[in-house]
Every structure is written in C-alpha cells, then in structure tokens.
Amino acid sequence: xxxxxxxxxxxxxxxxxxxxxxxxxxxxxxxxxxxxxxxxxxxxxxxxxxxxxxxxxxxxxxxxxxxxxxxxxxxxxxxxxxxxxxxxxxxxxxxxxxxxxxxxxxxxxxxxxxxxxxxxxxxxxxxxxxxxxxxxxxxxxxxxxxxxxxxxxxxxxxxxxxxxxxxxxxxxxxxxxxxxxxxxxxxxxxxxxxxxxxxxxxxxxxxxxxxxxxxxxxxxxxxxxxxxxxxxxxxxxxxxxxxxxxxxxxxxxxxxxxxxxxxxxxxxxxxxxxxxxxxxxxxxxxxxxxxxxxxxxxxxxxxxxxxxxxxxxxxxxxxxxxxxxxxxxxxxxxxxxxx
Amino acid sequence: xxxxxxxxxxxxxxxxxxxxxxxxxxxxxxxxxxxxxxxxxxxxxxxxxxxxxxxxxxxxxxxxxxxxxxxxxxxxxxxxxxxxxxxxxxxxxxxxxxxxxxxxxxxxxxxxxxxxxxxxxxxxxxxxxxxxxxxxxxxxxxxxxxxxxxxxxxxxxxxxxxxxxxxxxxxxxxxxxxxxxxxxxxxxxxxxxxxxxxxxxxxxxxxxxxxxxxxxxxxxxxxxxxxxxxxxxxxxxxxxxxxxxxxxxxxxxxxxxxxxxxxxxxxxxxxxxxxxxxxxxxxxxxxxxxxxxxxxxxxxxxxxxxxxxxxxxxxxxxxxxxxxxxxxxxxxxxxxxxxxxxxxxxxxxx
Numbered sequence: 001x002x003x004x005x006x007x008x009x010x011x012x013x014x015x016x017x018x019x020x021x022x023x024x025x026x027x028x029x030x031x032x033x034x035x036x037x038x039x040x041x042x043x044x045x046x047x048x049x050x051x052x053x054x055x056x057x058x059x060x061x062x063x064x065x066x067x068x069x070x071x072x073x074x075x076x077x078x079x080x081x082x083x084x085x086x087x088x089x090x091x092x093x094x095x096x097x098x099x100x101x102x103x104x105x106x107x108x109x110x111x112x113x114x115x116x117x118x119x120x121x122x123x124x125x126x127x128x129x130x131x132x133x134x135x136x137x138x139x140x141x142x143x144x145x146x147x148x149x150x151x152x153x154x155x156x157x158x159x160x161x162x163x164x165x166x167x168x169x170x171x172x173x174x175x176x177x178x179x180x181x182x183x184x185x186x187x188x189x190x191x192x193x194x195x196x197x198x199x200x201x202x203x204x205x206x207x208x209x210x211x212x213x214x215x216x217x218x219x220x221x222x223x224x225x226x227x228x229x230x231x232x233x234x235x236x237x238x239x240x241x242x243x244x245x246x247x248x249x250x251x252x253x254x255x256x257x258x259x260x261x262x263x264x265x266x267x268x269x270x271x272x273x274x275x276x277x278x279x280x281x282x283x284x285x286x287x288x289x290x291x292x293x294x295x296x297x298x299x300x301x302x303x304x305x306x307x308x309x310x311x312x313x314x315x316x317x318x319x320x321x322x323x324x325x326x327x328x329x330x331x332x333x334x335x336x337x338x339x
Numbered sequence: 340x341x342x343x344x345x346x347x348x349x350x351x352x353x354x355x356x357x358x359x360x361x362x363x364x365x366x367x368x369x370x371x372x373x374x375x376x377x378x379x380x381x382x383x384x385x386x387x388x389x390x391x392x393x394x395x396x397x398x399x400x401x402x403x404x405x406x407x408x409x410x411x412x413x414x415x416x417x418x419x420x421x422x423x424x425x426x427x428x429x430x431x432x433x434x435x436x437x438x439x440x441x442x443x444x445x446x447x448x449x450x451x452x453x454x455x456x457x458x459x460x461x462x463x464x465x466x467x468x469x470x471x472x473x474x475x476x477x478x479x480x481x482x483x484x485x486x487x488x489x490x491x492x493x494x495x496x497x498x499x500x501x502x503x504x505x506x507x508x509x510x511x512x513x514x515x516x517x518x519x520x521x522x523x524x525x526x527x528x529x530x531x532x533x534x535x536x537x538x539x540x541x542x543x544x545x546x547x548x549x550x551x552x553x554x555x556x557x558x559x560x561x562x563x564x565x566x567x568x569x570x571x572x573x574x575x576x577x578x579x580x581x582x583x584x585x586x587x588x589x590x591x592x593x594x595x596x597x598x599x600x601x602x603x604x605x606x607x608x609x610x611x612x613x614x615x616x617x618x619x620x621x622x623x624x625x626x627x628x629x630x631x632x633x634x635x636x637x638x639x640x641x642x643x644x645x646x647x648x649x650x651x652x653x654x655x656x657x658x659x660x661x662x663x664x665x666x667x668x669x670x671x672x673x674x675x676x677x678x679x680x681x682x683x684x685x686x687x688x689x
Contacts (some may be wrong), residue, residue, distance in 0.1 A: 023594075023598050026594060026595070027592070027594065027595070030592060030593075030594040031592045031594070034592055034593055034594070039587070039593060040514055040515070040516055042510075042514070042593035042594075043510040043514035044510075044516075045593075046506040046507065046509050046510035046514075046593075046597065047506070047507050047510040047511070047522065048666060049502070049503040049506060049507075050503040050504060050506060050507035050563050050568060051507065051522070051563075052501060053559060053562055053563040054525075054526075054529070054563035054565075055559035055562075056544065057541060057563065058529050058532065058537070058541075058560070058563060059525070059529070060544065061537040061540035061541040061544055062529070062532055062536075062537055062540075064540040064543075064544075065539065065540045067538055068539055068540050068543075076542075076543050076546060077543060077546075077547065078543070105665055133366065134366070134370065137362075137363050137366045137367060140359075140363055142363075142367075146677065146680075148367055148370075149680060150672075150676050150680070151367075151370055151371050151374050151375065151675070152370055152374055153672075153679075153680060154374050154378070154672060155373065155374055155378075157618055157622075157642055157668050157671065157672050157679070158378070158622075158665065158668060159621065159622035159624070159665075159668065160622065160624055160640075160662065161622075161624055161640040161643050161661075161664070162643075162661055162664055162665050162668075164644075165381075165643065165647060165657065165658075165661045166377045166378060166380075166381045166661070167377065168647070168652070169381060169384065169658065170377055171379060174393070174394075174395040174397070174399075176377075176397065178395075179395075179396050179397055182395075182396055183396075192661075208373070208374075208377075212374075215684065216680055216683050217683065240359070263612055269533055269535050271535065271625055272624045273383070274626060275644075276624075276644055276647065279648070290535045290625070293535065293538060293539075294538070294625065294628075294629070295539055296536075297539045298542070298629050303598045305539045305543075308538070309537050309539045309540070312535065312536045312537070312538060312539065313536070315535070315536060315591065316532065316536035319532075319533065319536065323530065327527075
C-alpha cells in the first residue's frame, strides 16, 4: 500500500512538473483577467477548456450526426453532401421480412442487428449470473479476499486487442483448447471457423474479459447489506436458500438492476475484442452493429457515411433508452438513501 | 504450516463440509486457472520457436529439436534418439521419411542409411527460450516507434484530462453562475453518448481540423470525459467553501486558489482518474483505428491488430509483442489494484 502510494507520488511529480511551470507563468495574466471579469467571472475561464473540447468533439458531432444521416454520396464534408431526406433510413428499413436479412436491401445491417440481439440476450444473462455467483463466493468469510477479488478482476484491465489475441491463440485449431479435448479423447473443434462455436467464443471471451468489473459492483452491494439481518435469520434457524431469496436478493436488487443495464449498454456496443478475435467471421457470424457502422463508414470500398450515420443514430436511440433506465434506477436508490 | 492448512481448509462451520464450501473452492480455483491461465499461456508460448509453436499437442516448456550438420548434406538435419533392432540405442539424424519408415544415418558414418520405424525414434530436444522473439521486433519492426506513439498518446491525454476536467469541476462546484444547471445537464446527458455513436461526424471534424493521421486527433476527442468532470466535482463539493473564502480574504487570486488549495486537496480523486485515464488511453482501439492510417503513427494496439491480420501471421513475434503490450497494464494492476477496485466499488467507474 505504501509502496503504491510512493509510486503514485513519484508519477504525480513527473506528470505535474511541466504543468506547474505553466501555472506559474499563467499567474500574472490570470490575475489581470480576474480584475477585468470579477471573481465570479473566472468560472467561465475555468469552464472554457473543457467545454471547448467537449463542444467541438462531442456536442457538435452529436448534432451534426442527425444532419449527416439525411445526406447521401461519398463526400466527407457536409457542405459537399446532397440532401436525401429519409432515404438512408428507408434503405435500412426496406425489407420483405425483417427476420430474414437476405430479403433486405441492406442485408448486412439486419444480419448485424440480429447477431447483436442474439449476442446481447445470451451474454447479458451469462454475465449477470456469473458475476452474481462470483460476488456471492467472494462475499463469504474468506481469508485473503482481496487476493481472490484481484484474480477475477485481472482481465478487466487488459486491452481488448490483447484479450482478442490471447483467445485467438488458445482457440486456434492447434491451440490449448483443443489440447484439452485431445487429452480427453475428443476430436478437435474449429472454434473460430464454425459459425456457432465462433458466436459462443465471442460471448465467452467478452464475459471473461469483463465479469470481474460487475462482480466488484455486486460485491460492494453485498457488503452494504447489514450483518444483523443474517444474524437474526440464523437465530430463527432460517434455511440458507431462504435467506438468499428473502434477504440477499431483494436487498441486492438495486445493484443488480444497475449491473444489468450497464451490461446491456456495453453488450449493444460490442466491438474491439470480437473484432480482433474473429474479425466478424466466419462469414458474418460475429458481425455486430458497431463493426457494421465501422465498415460502412470507414473500412469498406463502398463507403457510405450517411448510411453509417443513420445506423449509428438508431443504435444511439437504444442506448439512450437504456441509459435513462439506469439513471432512473440510480436516482430512485439515491432518494431511498442507498447508493 | 498449520496456518496454511487452516487457510486452505477453512469451512462454513462445524466439522463437516457443506456443499457451499466445496462450491466456493471449486469456483475460486477454477476462476484462478481460467482468469490467469490464458495470460500465462500467452507468456509461455511467446518463448517458443516457430517450429515449437506449430507443434500439436503443444508442450508446456519451450523445446527445440537438436540439429546436426552431416557431411554431404547442405542443411542441418534433426537429431533423434533411436532404438535399434538389436535393442541398443544410438543418436541418428533423419534424412527423409517415407510413410512409417524413416531413413536415418549415423553422423559418423554418413554413407550407411539405416531404415527405422518412426515409432522407434524420439527427437533429441532441450529446453530453450526463444528470446529472439523479443529482440527481433525491437530491431526490425518499428516496435519502438509504436511504443513511443502509445506512450505519447497516453501521457498527453492523461495530463490534459486531469487539467481540463479539474478546472471544469472547480467551476461547477465552487462558483454560482447562471447556466450552471444547464452545463451539468449537458455533461450528464453526454454520458449516454458513447464514441461509437458519433464516429462519422467526429471523423469529419478531425479531418476538417487537419488532425487526421495525427496523434493529437487520437488524443483530443477523448479528454473531455463527462465521467472525469462528474467524479472530480463530487469530490470538490466536500471541500469546505470557508477555506476558499479565507484564501480570498488573504488576496489569493482565483487561479491560485484552484492551483494551491483545491487541486492538492483533490489529489486522491485525481489519482484515481489518472489511473483510469492511463488504462483507457493505453487500451484504446476503435478511434485510433479510424484516425491513424499511416504505419509510422500506429499505436501498439493498432500495430498488433494489423500484424495479426496479415495473411502470414508470424505468431512467434506477435505473441512476444502482445506480452510487451500487456506489461504496463500488469504493472498498474499489481501496484494499484487496491485503488482501482475501491475506486470502482465507490463510483461504478470504468
């Protein structure tokens, strides 16, 4: 702990040294500015850098995105693009049957949509269940709990590219996964070449990479449950299963809901680790929405920024609804006095 | 020793093992293998030669097969330990293999070809770490350049994030001005907008500013994180206003109050944000993938992905470079794990 503190201090010193010099140089001009604008006027100065960056790189693109989605052609800048109204949306939605991507004019979009729906429905359930079990296990009377917590948390910090490459290496035909099957006398499996296995791999790898994060949030929730409730239940001789259903689960429900929505929000946007692991393949088996947007907007030869914009706005709408849910849950909990 | 066994055999209570105890240990040990195993296997594999990597079933330790030059042959041949028909053993090199029969010669007598059933021979091998997997990319693969790009992006983005976010948080927590509520609303509202939703217009903004194919184009869009402003503001609200009023009485300028008083007091929150910023920026993938198309500007993550996507993947180099990419994060994990986990548990931030 103290070693880590020292490290933070040293790193802090290295990082702040040039900034400190800058601060000293700014002293005189800023005092002049303050005399000009008054004490309260300095608020604008403090807000300015962040709001300028925020405005240019988040707010402006957000507004422009809507305009973008109503234009066509391959030109990059808005001034050179022609207005096409809702044509991009019509193209995305022109389908004989939405369930059959082949019948849609933009069939990869619907392939990506249904792949994402399948991914989200399987991954979210698996993630929440595994995170909950892990949190319950870590909440037991364990020695070295922080060590075990770290074990499950480790992959959370790894970069998606590293995660993708590690698992590509293990799941390739001559990899470690097939060694296990070989030792048990089974035939090797082409994990990343067969559609269903590749889908399962994308789900499994994303759970592996993030489950520690959600387990940690749930563990914090479990530890906030008052101990005397359990003591009272024990005095009454309540069976453990009943304790779980009647005490643990209801009191954990706010945290569980937040985790559920967070997992949903992340799962809808899945990209990095799956892109490195499978590249969206085999065929289109693991092509998810963000990769569709990336390929239509940037990577493919037939670039169509307007179409990518329209698709990203549709995804954004889903995410906004989910985030409103999450904020609602957080606020309700806060007003009840639980965090 | 007894403390050790106490630790390992700790149970729910009483003398018998409850099923939950069994399950707990099953989960913990299984988790240990599943969470650390793949990364350890990566490190382990990164020390194998291309021949060692192609082998199935794979070995745990990196082995190399001994080879030997034989008179009359133009390249070194693999050496085998052979059990001969009379039951004796000898070390022979293999010339070629025809079906189940290997044609082998004794290095001392290169003209006498011995035919051996392939079941009767095992390669002579020794453990050897292919450190060249690490050395070679550093020398020839522009690896230092990618590493430098990644470090530059991470350090610059983190400094700017800390500075601008803390300034904004200071304004939002310690001043009363018209529109403060609106600014807070904007910031919270954009928590909902992930980068993947604004990729296309952001790309055109970056291009219009001449930042396409520039590391600044990677850095700038990431630094105004709403999470950072929000977290620092919550922390600064706990700093008493009396402190600031007292400083004003002493004729300190607003900038000095921010720099000398508020910033040092916010150090714990700044440290948490700094750690997260480093991890985020080091791991960034999608946005650099879009902004950087010139090879010499690639960050490590993009270089690795490009390298892995090439038709003839040289796994021995790729694995070694992946390990190097992982090192800073593993260091952060080892030294700062406690801060990170308490930071997450406290704020739900990642």
